[in-house]
Amino acid sequence: MPPTKSGIADYSAVLVDHLKQIAEVDxxxxxxxxxEAKKYDVLLYQIGNNPxxxxxxxxxxxxxxxxxxxxxxxHHLIAGLTIKRNDWDTYVRECEHDGGAGALAFAERVRKLxxxxxxxGVPMMRRILQKSKAAIVHSKAVEGDxxxxxxxxxxxxxxxxxxxxxxxxxxxxxxxxxxxxxPLIGVFGFLKPYKRIAESLRAFRRLVRLRDDVKMILVGEPxxxxxxxxxxxxxxxxxxxxxxxxxxxxxxxxxISAVDIVLNLRFPTVGESSGTLLRSLGLxxxxxxxxxxxxxxxxxxxxxKVPVDAREEDTIFEYLNLLVxxxxxxxxxxxxxxEWVAEECNWGLxxxxxxxxxxxxxxxxxWQQPEEKLPEQxxxxxxxxxxxxxxxxxxxxxxxxxxxxxxxESRDYAETHITRLAKTLDIxxxxxxxxxxxxxxxxxxxxxxxxxxxxxGEVRGCYYGEAGHTDPKTVESDSGEVFSCDVDLFDAEKDxxxxxxEHFATVLCGELIEHLPSDPMxxxxxxxxxxKPGGHFVLTTPNIGSMRAIKAILEGYHPGFFPAxxxxxxxxxxxxxxxxxxxxxxxxxxxxxxxxFDVTLLETGPFLDEPQPGHGxxxxxxxxxxxxxxxxxxxxxxxxxxxxxxxxRYPSWLYDGGE
Numbered sequence: 001m002p003p004t005k006s007g008i009a010d011y012s013a014v015l016v017d018h019l020k021q022i023a024e025v026d027x028x029x030x031x032x033x034x035x036e037a038k039k040y041d042v043l044l045y046q047i048g049n050n051p052x053x054x055x056x057x058x059x060x061x062x063x064x065x066x067x068x069x070x071x072x073x074x075h076h077l078i079a080g081l082t083i084k085r086n087d088w089d090t091y092v093r094e095c096e097h098d099g100g101a102g103a104l105a106f107a108e109r110v111r112k113l114x115x116x117x118x119x120x121g122v123p124m125m126r127r128i129l130q131k132s133k134a135a136i137v138h139s140k141a142v143e144g145d146x147x148x149x150x151x152x153x154x155x156x157x158x159x160x161x162x163x164x165x166x167x168x169x170x171x172x173x174x175x176x177x178x179x180x181x182x183p184l185i186g187v188f189g190f191l192k193p194y195k196r197i198a199e200s201l202r203a204f205r206r207l208v209r210l211r212d213d214v215k216m217i218l219v220g221e222p223x224x225x226x227x228x229x230x231x232x233x234x235x236x237x238x239x240x241x242x243x244x245x246x247x248x249x250x251x252x253x254x255x256i257s258a259v260d261i262v263l264n265l266r267f268p269t270v271g272e273s274s275g276t277l278l279r280s281l282g283l284x285x286x287x288x289x290x291x292x293x294x295x296x297x298x299x300x301x302x303x304x305k306v307p308v309d310a311r312e313e314d315t316i317f318e319y320l321n322l323l324v325x326x327x328x329x330x331x332x333x334x335x336x337x338x339e340w341v342a343e344e345c346n347w348g349l350x351x352x353x354x355x356x357x358x359x360x361x362x363x364x365x366x367w368q369q370p371e372e373k374l375p376e377q378x379x380x381x382x383x384x385x386x387x388x389x390x391x392x393x394x395x396x397x398x399x400x401x402x403x404x405x406x407x408x409e410s411r412d413y414a415e416t417h418i419t420r421l422a423k424t425l426d427i428x429x430x431x432x433x434x435x436x437x438x439x440x441x442x443x444x445x446x447x448x449x450x451x452x453x454x455x456x457g458e459v460r461g462c463y464y465g466e467a468g469h470t471d472p473k474t475v476e477s478d479s480g481e482v483f484s485c486d487v488d489l490f491d492a493e494k495d496x497x498x499x500x501x502e503h504f505a506t507v508l509c510g511e512l513i514e515h516l517p518s519d520p521m522x523x524x525x526x527x528x529x530x531x532k533p534g535g536h537f538v539l540t541t542p543n544i545g546s547m548r549a550i551k552a553i554l555e556g557y558h559p560g561f562f563p564a565x566x567x568x569x570x571x572x573x574x575x576x577x578x579x580x581x582x583x584x585x586x587x588x589x590x591x592x593x594x595x596x597f598d599v600t601l602l603e604t605g606p607f608l609d610e611p612q613p614g615h616g617x618x619x620x621x622x623x624x625x626x627x628x629x630x631x632x633x634x635x636x637x638x639x640x641x642x643x644x645x646x647x648x649r650y651p652s653w654l655y656d657g658g659e
Contacts, residue, residue, distance in 0.1 A: 001029050002249070005221070007189070007275040008048040008070055010249070014161060018351035021647055023358075031055040037063045042358045047128070049073055049270070051080040057128060066134040066361055072145035073123040073270035083117075098126045120268060125149050134361045136354070139294030142271035154367045156357040161350040162278040162341035165253040166586070170625055172251075172258035176217070176242075180625045183214045183324045186259035188252070189276045191222045191243075196265035196290065196312070198231055203316035205235050211324060214240065219255050221246040256280050260330060260626075261323050262287045263316070267308040269293035278345060284338035286330035288319055302337040331626065348598070348643075398425040398446075398453045405478040407445050414445050419606045420540065420635055421446050424510050427601055427637050428538050431456035435505035438462060438530070440492065441512040444475050448483035450508070460504075464577070465489025467498070493519045497526040504530055508538045514562075515577040521654065524595035525646045537597055537640045543604050545584035547615035547632045554618070561607065561634070585631040587653070588638050594648040597640025604633030 001016075002009050019025050026040070037043060043065025045056050057077060060067055082091035088111045095107035099122045106122070109115050129135070129151040137143045138160045146155060170180065178184060185204065191197060197218070204216055218241065222228050232241050247255060256262065262280040266272075267290050277295070280287050281302060289295040291305035298305075306315045323330040353370065360367040400418045403425070407414035414421065425446055431437055435456050439447050442461030450459045461473065467490040474484040488498055493516050507527050513520055527537055542561040543549070549559035562579040583591070585602055592599050622629050650658035 001027065004052055005246070006048065006050070006052050008046055009052070010275055011070075011161065012046050014163070014347055015351060015354070018161075018347045019354060021644060022351060022355050028059070031059060035059070035063065041362045042066060044068065044354075044358065045132075046070070047074065047077075049076045049272075051077070051084075053077055054081055057081065060128055061131055064131045064133055066136060066358060067128060067132045068136045069125070069142055069146065070138070071270045071272035072125060072142045072149075073120070074128070075117060075119045075122055075124045078124040079117055079119075094124060094127060095122055098122050098124050120270070123149070123270065129153075134357070136357065137271075138273040139271060139297055141294045141297065145271055154357075154361060156353065156367060157369055158350055158353045158357070159345045160273040160275065160278055161347040162282045162345035163253070163275075164282040164338070164342055164346075165257075165279065167257040167283055167627075168254045169257045169627070172254040176215075176258060178215065178258075183211065183261075183327075184259045185214065185216045185261045185263060185320065186256065187216070187218050187220070187263045188256060188280070189220045189274070191218055191220045191226065191228055193223065193226050194266050194268060196263075196267060196316075197226075197228065199313050200263050200265065200316055201231060201235055201237060201241070203313050203320060204241070205237060206317045207320050207324065208237065208240055210321065214324060216241045217244055217255065217259065218242070219244040219247050219252070253279055253283065256285060257283050259285065260327065261285070261320060264288065264295075265290045265306060265316075266295070267292055269295070278341060281334075281337040281341045281345075284331075284334035286323055286333040287337065288316065299340060302333070302340045304333070327626075398422060398449050402453070403446055403449065406448050406475055406481075406483070408475075408478070410443060410445065413443075416609055417607075419609050420511075423605055423635075423637060424508070424538065424540050425449055425454065427603075427639055428454060428508060429506055429536050429639070430454050431505055433457040436460065436503060437506040437508060438499070438504050440507065440509045442473075442485075442487055444473055444483075444485075446510075447485060448475065448477070448481070451483065452481065456506070459485050461485055461487040462492075462497075463487050463489055464491060467491065467495040492516065492523040492526070494522065497530055499530045501529055502532045502535075504535060505532055506536045506538065507531055510538075510540045511542075513539065514541050514579045514582050517580040520581075520591070521595065521646075521649055521651070524591065525649060528596045528642060528646050531642045533642055535642045536600075537592070537595075537642070539588065539592070539636075539638045539640070541588065541636050542579070542582050542607055543585060543631070543634055543636045544582035545586075545632065546604065546634045547618050548634055550622075550632075551615055551618045583636065585636050585638075588636050590651070590653060592638060592640035594646070594651045594654075595640070596642060596644045596646045598643045599638065600641050601637070601639040602631070603637045604631045605635055605637060607634035 002013050016025055016027055043063055045060040045065055045067045047053055047056060047067050048070050078094055092107040092111060096104035103122045106118050110117050126149050129146060129149055134154045135146055135151060136156045136158055138158065140157065143155050143157055187197060187200065207214055229243065232238055256279055262285045264274055264277045264280060264287050269292055271293050273294055277287060277289065287303045288306055289298065289303050290308050292308050304319050306312055357367055400422050403418060403421050404411065404414055431454055436458040437450050437456040439450065439461045442463060447459060447461055450456050469489040471487045473487050474482065476482050490498060531537065544559055553559045560579060560582050566578050585604060589599050589602055619629050648659050652658040
């Protein structure tokens, strides 16, 4: 575990954080003096091919469990457990056990110091696989190697989780002394020869001859036996290449975000995954990978693949030249990469698959490797799970004129907000006669449509007021339709919501959260409580990260939609609450996730039906600095699906002194 300088340590730390939300987890970072294996349902071992995992290997041999094989070679690990302890007899026996007579003869020559160990040829996995009950891998390549080694137990293929960090591109380019336009290429992680660094530098030298302004950074701890500085000087690249050395984790992602192209090449490979690669894809960076092992399994649409034959250097050069000369191609590739890893490699999905597989191992039930379903296969997949489950209903289209027909007392407001009101109904899941929906902050403009158009059997509203009171409301449309519902009064930030657990199928919260002055997560936790498992939370709010907001602040104005203080009212006069905090789309995503929801929709769009000033120059500015132009509409529209209990009552990004 961190602070160990290991990609597996980083992986384990994040995985444990997510596993703890769905299982009871104890973590051991050294061999305990006393270990009670029987108190656990499952023993899980993260195994890597380096000395950090010596005690893990020994524990897995003594107390068999499920091993996570991050690569299909453990020779360096076994050498550390034997040769470095001067236990040559065990080393020779392990080589024979793994590779037979040929490996034995080779090991005897190693003992005599005639040659070095055959690290690639004798993978040393057979012993631990024979002991283990089950295995987890990240790729088909490693799964195949385990089967070739004779492992017959259950194997789960669970993609390596992907980090989706915030980009600090310009801040780190500024640290490097670079402007927004200088092409920058990066290599990250331990700087070992098998990462094809010499080949990359030779290809880069060819690029320098075409573009003298290009730069490269090498971020990571250099290998003591790899004379990297001498190679750079010998190629005449000292003015263009900077070696950064080991970089603290808090800066690592920042430097990845600063570059325009990431080189994540490696050959030979033993099936290992790369946390650096997943970070790069999660940051939306264009990446070159070697077309071999687990890296060959990544979709062609999210990374560029380099052959490991005689064409390698030429291909690296051609790809670098293409991406430097046409940077928009790289941005498009990176955007597809980020979208893909967010969907297929998110940590929540990885943790759930861990839990499902380990449950099957404990219960000794068959494990079926899940396959991703295409959208057109969704109905078929639902029918396979449970014939009683109906496929999702298409959204109900509610015409603006119908909404305005219910807005007699507040027609001016409804006309100004009609696009937002109609879109809110468009994204709200349809209901059935047995489903209940709660509209928070109900003004009864769209409330009737929840029953008449979306089909909910019971519609309820709530509003700010003294807890314990309920106001029966009845409204009539222009066409003579009558709608009635009860509106409960309480403080959404302080009071328990007056509804039982798991009572509603859907909760709708339109333009409310931005008004809350002190404790929005109270509301989020109560919404989670009253929703059924799998229920939906529809949330809309102004976007403080919109094109309009950016334009305002750059021109010296407040970016908020409604930052004004409210003039003191006359006695008995009701005054609308001011906006206390407006959110960005990314914050809404975090808010929903921390509250126990999977985000199924996150969009932006119009907020007010008013003339919009030109924002073209703001879009151009963002594109010039390679900042996202997505999700820049005036209003945020989000839907979350309840996936479990609340994860963080006081998240640190939202609360001073939070968790």
